Amino acid sequence: MPPKAAPKSKQGDLSRRRATRIKDGDDMTDMGDTDGDDWMNTKTLVKPDDQLDLNDQELKEEFTRILTANNPHAPQNIVRYSFKERQYKQTSHVDQLAIHFALDGNMLHKESDEAKRQMAKLGIPDSGEVAGSEGGETTPAAGGAPAEGEEGKDETSATQGEEAEPAKEGEQREEAGTPGPGTAAKGEKLTNQFNYSERASQTYNNPYRERGTATEPPPRATFASNVTQWEIADAYHEDFEKQEKSKEKKTIPGRKEEEKTRKKLTITETQGDDISRISKATKIVERMVNQNTYDDIAQDFKYYEDPSDEYRDNEGTMLPLWRFSYEKAKKLAVTSLCWNPMYKDLFAASYGSYDFMKQGSGMILFFSLKNPSFAEYIYETDSGVMCLDVHPEHPYMVAIGFYDGSVGVYNVQKKEPVHRCTAKNGKHTDPVWQVRWQKDDLENNHNFYSVSSDGRIVHWTIIKNELLFEDVITLTLPGAAGEGPDGTKVNTVGCGTAFDFHRKNDYLFLVGTEEGKIHQCSKAYSSQFLDTVDAHNMAVYKVRWNPFHPRIYITCSADWTVKIWEVSSKTTADKSETSSVEAQTKKPLFTFDLNNSVGDVAWAPYSSTVFAAVTADGKMFVYDLNINKYEPLCEQMVAQKKKTKLTHVEFNPKDPIIIVGDDRGNVTSLKISPNLRKMPKEKKGAPPMDPKQKEDNEIAKLDKILSMVREPNEDKK
DSSP: OOOOOOOHHHHHHHHHHHHHHHHHHHHHHHTTSSOTTGGGGGOOOOOOTTOOOOOHHHHHOOOOOOOOSOOTTSOSOOEEEETTTTEEEEOSOOOOOOOSOOOOOOOOOTTSHHHHHHHHHHTOOOHHHHHHHHTTOOOOOTTSOOOHHHHHHHHHHHTOSTTHHHHHHHHHHHHHSOOOHHHHHTTOOOOOOSOOOOOOOOOOOOOOOOOOOOOOOOOOOOOOOOOOHHHHHHHHHHHHHHHHHHHSOOEETTEEOOHHHHHHHHHHHHSOSHHHHHHHHHHHHHHHHHHHHTHHHHHHHHHOOOGGGGGOSSOOOEEEEEEEOOGGGTTSEEEEEEEOSSOTTEEEEEEEOSOTTSOOOEEEEEEETTBTTSOSEEEEESSOEEEEEEOSSOTTEEEEEETTSOEEEEETTSSSEEEEOOGGGTOOSSOEEEEEEEOOOTTOOOEEEEEETTSEEEEEEEETTEEEEEEEEEOBOSSOOEEOTTSOEEOOBOOEEEEEEOSSOTTEEEEEETTSEEEEEETTOSSOOSEEEEOOSSOEEEEEEOSSOTTEEEEEETTSEEEEEEOOHHHHHOOSOOSOOOOOOSSOSEEEEOSSOEEEEEEOTTOSSEEEEEETTSEEEEEETTTOSSSOSEEEEOOSSTTOOEEEEEEOSSSSEEEEEETTSOEEEEEEOGGGGOOOOOOTTOOOOOHHHHHHHHHHHHHHHHTTTSOHHHHHO
């Protein structure tokens, strides 16, 4: 089939193109004899209207641009909730991907049946038809129009021969040169007229990391057993009995426990041994954490010595260290303090109330310097605890005196009191103000003494599982006896507030009363006193023997004074307990007025001349008679809040530390500065002194001071 002829309009255009090409070809051949560069002058450069005119220096300047994969419009403050930390956390990773266009499509193989059906439906020729058209055959297009490739072949075939080479050269010039004005007007893209540099970018590839962990499998044990019906029945009966016991009300003889205490005991019984297995480890970890937390205080306690003492002759300071407190004891007052005789960092504190209108429960807490944040042992009682004393040889045994008049013995390893007296076995009728352990009797039975406001001093002995009592002495008041309701005469009884036993002669003890009297008593006499002194005008709060000198003791009272007394040498030295006893010195050796009620006084364990006292206005006073007999070496405010009363003070038997309790449930520890614990200098090269020599030196030092204030008659005695 012959090919179709082109339309007349198209033939006219083709003839004009041929003429133009032939003319250009003739020009190119004619220019061969002339200069080869003249044709470049006829070219005209087309510039856009907004193009900048730059000089050579500006054209040579390079601009570097760094391409990053970060999206400038991505938000930087995205917040998400963290379930692990239970709070909203800002996310550091932000998605930088920005999608400009997305289209979901599919692909089919062009030789598949589905592709052929779609191509036939759309009128698109397949690969076979396209190949046939290139070989000379004509294939009608989808719309019936001739193909573009066919028309182009007719034009090129008509102009073959001598016109082919000039046409190729013209095409090369059009490609190499700048398009003419007509081409630019059609909206085609203009080529860049400037020099350009190659541009390249490289993105950072995040390294891949693999993390893995391996855990040890939990231990397994295979257990097998045969269960019978009667074993199941026995197990049910045991469980039922345990439930019945837990429901029963546990009572202390003569007293019903409070509901809270009963619930805590029930919870303790139902708990397993899991906590007890790790209790020691957790306690060690807790102490390590506290040591890091209070590292500055621990360093001060161990190594710090106040350097300002070198520039003070007769003054000292107290450096506050740790403050011990317990949340449930903040509304209670510290009623007594006692260091543990075996563990020098452990002390016990009792909590109660001195206001008889606000009586309630009490507490016993054991604190350690190794863990200031929480108590080591906690015991709650149904009545306020007014005093306690730790056994000197068995530090796990603690004697307790309660506000309701009963006494008890606690074992630190147990939560309940081992012994407690009732109204049937010698209970006091008034609060017990002090208890004190004594040496075991001839049958090795533990025993202790107590003093109360009912005027009785009672000796308590622990025999097996019983707590037996014996009245040692009754504090009767001298003078006319009062009349009872039926006309009988009733002896008036004094109110005992404090007592202390002699260090060497344990049969001898002193008793202080609310009437301000000091009674010197003996365990062998139950009907009379060895001597009585009108020591104070108000109640005596504390009486203590000197730890070195056998005849010196100190007292403090609510009449704002602290007094130092001396007993007759014959009274203390004569161990044959006879009734002929010399009278005690009636006047005090020293009297110190502290301008407020004195709650407690204590001798220092390292010197016979140093003692400390605390007052109701929150101050603590430290005296050293060897340096100043009239003024304190240290007067320091210990209480942080106003109207806080200091109740008790106690020296550590080993370290230079003193603890002070107040009426808000706080116990404050302080370090004694070097000026307050001066010791006599030892001679160079001399062997260290044994305890006996040290005691003799302390007695001689105190006697030298007392010789200045004693009356002449006493020196002769």
